[in-house]
Amino acid sequence: xxxxxxxxxxxxxxxxxxxxxxxxxxxxxxxxxxxxxxxxxxxxxxxxxxxxxxxxxxxxxxxxxxxxxxxxxxxxxxxxxxxxxxxxxxxxxxxxxxxxxxxxxxxxxxxxxxxxxxxxxxxxxxxxxxxxxxxxxxxxxxxxxxxxxxxxxxxxxxxxxxxxxxxxxxxxxxxxxxxxxxxxxxxxxxxxxxxxxxxxxxxxxxxxxxxxxxxxxxxxxxxxxxxxxxxxxxxxxxxxxxxxxxxxxxxxxxxxxxxxxxxxxxxxxxxxxxxxxxxxxxxxxxxxxxxxxxxxxxxxxxxxxxxx
Amino acid sequence: xxxxxxxxxxxxxxxxxxxxxxxxxxxxxxxxxxxxxxxxxxxxxxxxxxxxxxxxxxxxxxxxxxxxxxxxxxxxxxxxxxxxxxxxxxxxxxxxxxxxxxxxxxxxxxxxxxxxxxxxxxxxxxxxxxxxxxxxxxxxxxxxxxxxxxxxxxxxxxxxxxxxxxxxxxxxxxxxxxxxxxxxxxxxxxxxxxxxxxxxxxxxxxxxxxxxxxxxxxxxxxxxxxxxxxxxxxxxxxxxxxxxxxxxxxxxxxxxxxxxxxxxxxxxxxxxxxxxxxxxxxxxxxxxxxxxxxxxxxxxxxxxxxxxxxxxxxxxxxxxxxxxxxxxxxxxxxxxxxxxxxxxxxxxxxxxxxxxxxxxxxxxxxxxxxxxxxxxxx
Ligand SMILES: Nc1ncnc2c1ncn2[C@@H]1O[C@H](COP(=O)(O)OP(=O)(O)OP(=O)(O)O)[C@@H](O)[C@H]1O
Ligand SMILES: [Mg+2]
Numbered sequence: 302x303x304x305x306x307x308x309x310x311x312x313x314x315x316x317x318x319x320x321x322x323x324x325x326x327x328x329x330x331x332x333x334x335x336x337x338x339x340x341x342x343x344x345x346x347x348x349x350x351x352x353x354x355x356x357x358x359x360x361x362x363x364x365x366x367x368x369x370x371x372x373x374x375x376x377x378x379x380x381x382x383x384x385x386x387x388x389x390x391x392x393x394x395x396x397x398x399x400x401x402x403x404x405x406x407x408x409x410x411x412x413x414x415x416x417x418x419x420x421x422x423x424x425x426x427x428x429x430x431x432x433x434x435x436x437x438x439x440x441x442x443x444x445x446x447x448x449x450x451x452x453x454x455x456x457x458x459x460x461x462x463x464x465x466x467x468x469x470x471x472x473x474x475x476x477x478x479x480x481x482x483x484x485x486x487x488x489x490x491x492x493x494x495x496x497x498x499x500x501x502x503x504x505x506x507x508x509x510x511x512x513x514x515x516x517x518x519x520x521x522x523x524x525x526x527x528x529x530x531x532x533x534x535x536x537x538x539x540x541x542x543x544x545x546x547x548x549x550x551x552x553x554x555x556x557x558x559x560x561x562x563x564x565x566x567x568x569x570x571x572x573x574x575x576x577x578x579x580x581x582x583x584x585x586x587x588x589x590x591x592x593x594x595x596x597x598x599x600x601x602x603x604x605x606x607x608x609x
Numbered sequence: 610x611x612x613x614x615x616x617x618x619x620x621x622x623x624x625x626x627x628x629x630x631x632x633x634x635x636x637x638x639x640x641x642x643x644x645x646x647x648x649x650x651x652x653x654x655x656x657x658x659x660x661x662x663x664x665x666x667x668x669x670x671x672x673x674x675x676x677x678x679x680x681x682x683x684x685x686x687x688x689x690x691x692x693x694x695x696x697x698x699x700x701x702x703x704x705x706x707x708x709x710x711x712x713x714x715x716x717x718x719x720x721x722x723x724x725x726x727x728x729x730x731x732x733x734x735x736x737x738x739x740x741x742x743x744x745x746x747x748x749x750x751x752x753x754x755x756x757x758x759x760x761x762x763x764x765x766x767x768x769x770x771x772x773x774x775x776x777x778x779x780x781x782x783x784x785x786x787x788x789x790x791x792x793x794x795x796x797x798x799x800x801x802x803x804x805x806x807x808x809x810x811x812x813x814x815x816x817x818x819x820x821x822x823x824x825x826x827x828x829x830x831x832x833x834x835x836x837x838x839x840x841x842x843x844x845x846x847x848x849x850x851x852x853x854x855x856x857x858x859x860x861x862x863x864x865x866x867x868x869x870x871x872x873x874x875x876x877x878x879x880x881x882x883x884x885x886x887x888x889x890x891x892x893x894x895x896x897x898x899x900x901x902x903x904x905x906x907x908x909x910x911x912x913x914x915x916x917x918x919x920x921x922x923x924x925x926x927x928x929x930x931x932x933x934x935x936x937x938x939x940x941x942x943x944x945x946x947x948x949x950x951x952x953x954x955x956x957x958x959x960x961x962x963x964x965x966x967x968x969x970x971x972x973x974x975x976x977x978x979x980x981x982x983x984x985x986x987x
Contacts (some may be wrong), residue, residue, distance in 0.1 A: 348853070349986060353985070354825065354828055354985055354986050355985055355986055355987055356985050356987055373984075374831060374833075377829060377830065377831045378831045380829075384822070384825050384826060384829070386822050386825075388821075388823050388824075388825045388826040388972060389823065389826060390625070390629065390635070390821075390823055391821070392629050393625065393628060393629065393633050397625070397628060401621055401625050402625075402826075402830065404617060404618060404620075404624075405618055405621060405827075405830035405831060405832050406830065406831060407614045407617060407618065407831070420849040431632075441953030448829075456805045458811060
């Protein structure tokens, strides 16, 4: 089994801010690896270090077998990197942008490749429109197509579907799975839980530290959260009361239902007992989801921070 | 590294830059507008009063009168004798290379003619490419002629002491006989306009990418620093040549500036000058964090260039320290090159002393640029 990404102990500081701390990451060939974490946790910084756009302060490793510090030129040729912020040229047309990227990668059948991408995206008729005139979601889709054009072995995608509509998102993920089946590895950062669930493996990073890695099931299991669902009328007042219980970590409203989450099953059950006697509410024990796990992780980290 | 692939990427970047430029109306307007505006603004002269102008003398009659004349010439403050020459050819060469501003020629039978009252002629050849630099010096000659020899004309010679000068100084203005300031200003403008637009436009080229975030995309592609820099410079070389042609056309057909030298040589040295300025802009671009900083750096460079190069004020009228700075600026040398080629008809050998300083400047700047080019986003 080959590793597409294999880095150990990567560190990055900006000034005296330690933005990425001892990052170690292994991504197998053909794997879709989801990279999650709150805003400002260091996802973009980590990805930039992987493709040679930032030099790590310390640490070592390989991408596609090339050294991340010394062989960045080779890495760039074989990796497709999609930036979080739209970074194609807004004053070039859609076709000119694709053509430029194709030239930079020295693609031989440039014209056909560009045309194929235009047709596939359904942008063929708008090929001569300036990229800056596209809507946010379309910009995102163009950027994605641009970074995949040179058929990279490894895709590093930084929030590729932010602002993209559900159908396009689904198509994108279908395509990612097809590529993975062909042996292409994908590291993708996202804030969407449904996308996280479609990854083979997940990593959760907070304040520059990698906290958990594993499949969605493993991640959920590792946190041992207990979840209850309540439905009924007048949930707002109930939610307010539940939030004050020490055993309750999260109370989230979903339409006419509440999810109540706690870290300790016995404590939570005891704390909820009096409320379960109240008339007009149906209580039911459910499985905690990925989102519950991540929110609980974020909140625990915040609490720690306040103590420090 | 594959040179063909490199060249293809360089060309790709140049193409992209050209397309972007063609969509940027303001910049495009600047390219045509700046030369026209400056030509109109600087159509009139800016005067000043430089002193101690280097002068060579060719003395063919060594007498007390000659020595007195030369001393009083120096006493005007305008002339400084730096060299004795022995032949016409040597004098001409010094003038052509700009080593001296004047050559004073005292004829062989000066004293004999003077004593006989034949009003001998002293020939003063002046490099008049920059009329502002010579006009006051020439005016001071009138008083020299009238009073200088009175002390020496004693006894029986006293009758030669008339209200009229006992000899005549004949001024021979070389290269710009009528002393037309536009002849000097218009070729100079070429250098000034190229300096400003070339440095500024490349100065913005890199910082624009960085500000818009597109630099990250460019960095993620296999394009190498040198390919990016060169690719971004190529379109501006073309623009520089277009600007230069515009100014030359104006010089020829509006201001009727004479074209003495080789146009090909002029384009060749201009290409060097353009490349030097573009490299400087590129280097600014790699150091500046945003477009505003790049602009500030450009003006920081542009001001001394325009003030200390001999464009605004005659170079020889400046204090020593200013001349030292001026000599480090490519514009100073380019002005001499353009004036030399256009007005004096200089050839490559004659202009070489002003070619290598530009080359040196460019080498240093490119080395700095390559050192500062950011290969990462750090
Ligand atoms: N060039 C930079 N200079 C200084 N600080 C930076 C720079 N880039 C990022 N940072 C800081 O590093 C931290 C991590 O940023 P990063 O962009 O990696 O977060 P992220 O996980 O991608 O966040 P998001 O989900 O919002 O995209 C942040 O605190 C940010 O302010
Ligand atoms: Mg980010």
